[in-house]
Amino acid sequence: MFFFFLNYLRPNAIKGIFASLLLIITSLLSLATPYVLKIIIDDIFPSGNYRDLMNILMLLLGIYIIRILGNLLFEVLFTRINQETINDIRIDLFSSLLREKLGKLKKKRIGELVFLLKDDVETIQDGVSSFGLKIVNNGITIIGILIMLFVLNYKLTFLSLFVLPFIFISTKTFLPEIRKSFKKLQAKDSELHDFYFERIKNIRVIKSFNTYIREKKNATRLQRELIHYYVRISLIKGGSNHLTGFLIAIGPLIVLLYGGKQVFEGLMSLGALVAFLQYLNKLYNPMLNLINSYNELERAKVSMARVYEHFQDNIITPSSFSNPKEFESLFLKNVSISYNNKHVFEEVNLGFQRGNVYGIIGASGSGKTSLIDLICGFLEPCKGTVLMNNVQGIRNISNWNQFYALIEKENQIFSGDVITNIKYGITKTNPQEIKNAIGLSGLFEVINNLEHKEHTVLTNNASILSDGQKQRISFSRAFLKKPPILIIDEATSSLDSKTEELLFENIRRELKESLIIFITHRTASLKYCDKIYEITDRKINLV
Structure with missing residues (x-):
């Protein structure tokens, strides 16, 4: 099923590759700042050479400009890929729904079908194109940071990463509940779409029977139920993210405890420790982004299952058809x-x-x-x-x-x-x-x-x-x-x-x-x- 929707990226494969290259370049350039800071602290300040400081700051400024231009171009490409992917899935789904047997369509609420075409398709796009590019972006950043951490101090790197197994266990524990909550949320959201569509369509009945207050109460009830699901998902995702953030935050404490000792003993320079801490801080956001991306993928899988059934039921085999001309x-x-x-x-x-x-x-x-x-x-x-x-x-x-x-x-x-x-x-x-x-x-x-x-x-x-x-x-x-x-x-x-x-x-x-x-x-x-x-x-x- 996932690979079925992945095929929708093929028409934009070249744009996707170019966008990925831009991500790799900008991600690698983002790794320059902490190491440049180490050079300034350990080499330039002690020598007192102001000209060298100006030159390296100009180099850093050039890197910032390249990153800004690269990110701007990536955002334009990414938006185009996103919207074209949404368009292709939505048009194919719409075409498939038009061909679907009325007996099956009658079992669906109109609001649910509209929700499929609008919200579910956008959720799938997040799970197909966004997830892949986020993996590239955050993956390259994490690999680059890990390399720089090992270059600076491999022992300190091993110590600061001991929390990774606990992060994996935390994510795995919350995942089933997140998936179940997303499924309930989308069902309730779809029900609300259908409610508003049906009431507006039958507004003459509502006016003639003076049921304004009743319908307001119905809308309030549905909205509160929807809020309940949003709050529940926020609580579960927030609990998962904050627990992960807490585990990740332990890393700098270990670095300061062990790295500070090495600085006092002359085994590690102050610039290297500052750079190490900066790299470690840069490691947290990509890791949290990967975890959030996985949560988005789980939500997209729910939408994929809802949409995929409509594609499967309307496969056309032209070879079994004929085209007679005269009717008697x-x-x-x-x-x-x-x-x-x-x-x-x-x-x-x-x-x-x-x-x-x-x-x-x-x-x-x-x-x-x-x-x-x-x-x-x-x-x-x-x-x-x-x-x-x-x-x-x-x-x-x-x-x-x-x-x-x-x-x-x-x-x-x-x-x-x-x-x-x-x-x-x-x-x-x-x-x-x-x-x-x-x-x-x-x-x-x-x-x-x-x-x-x-x-x-x-x-x-x-x-x-x-x-x-x-x-x-x-x-x-x-x-x-x-x-x-x-x-x-x-x-x-x-x-x-x-x-x-x-x-x-x-x-x-x-x-x-x-x-x-x-x-x-x-x-x-x-x-x-x-x-x-x-x-x-x-x-x-x-x-």
């Missing part, structure tokens, strides 16, 4: 569906021929939506198959979505202007075709009354339009597509009878060779249908 009929052969051990359809055999209008009726929960999901390929039957032209299963047709248009009762409007919404999903159009589609759906008067006509920008809920006007935009889209199969799922529920009748006259005339499937609760609307099927007792029967 649709047939459900021995189809059975069940949800959570509840049977929806059992051994259903049903045929639809192009050129006919079929009405589908049934009580709420009888399976009308499941039938539509089957026909669209959103849902796979537990048994049986859905055949095109009584020969080929639709699951093996890669361009199946080009054969149908689905118009639903719910809002099908995207953020953008009216004309963009009408053309959505249709690649080849001309102005005359668009004009015809607008006319066939009865939208001319609606558009002419808008401030900027067809270029009026709509939000995703299109609040400036009525529900019936939104449905007519969906019908315009269908007229423009001219699909062999048109599925109308209660999409005339907000239209008056006169507008509905006009639409069906146009559908009959313009899509006379298409298969029309019409789901409705209006008995009067069934007059437009050639045949009517009723769903009852897990069967579909001709009325």
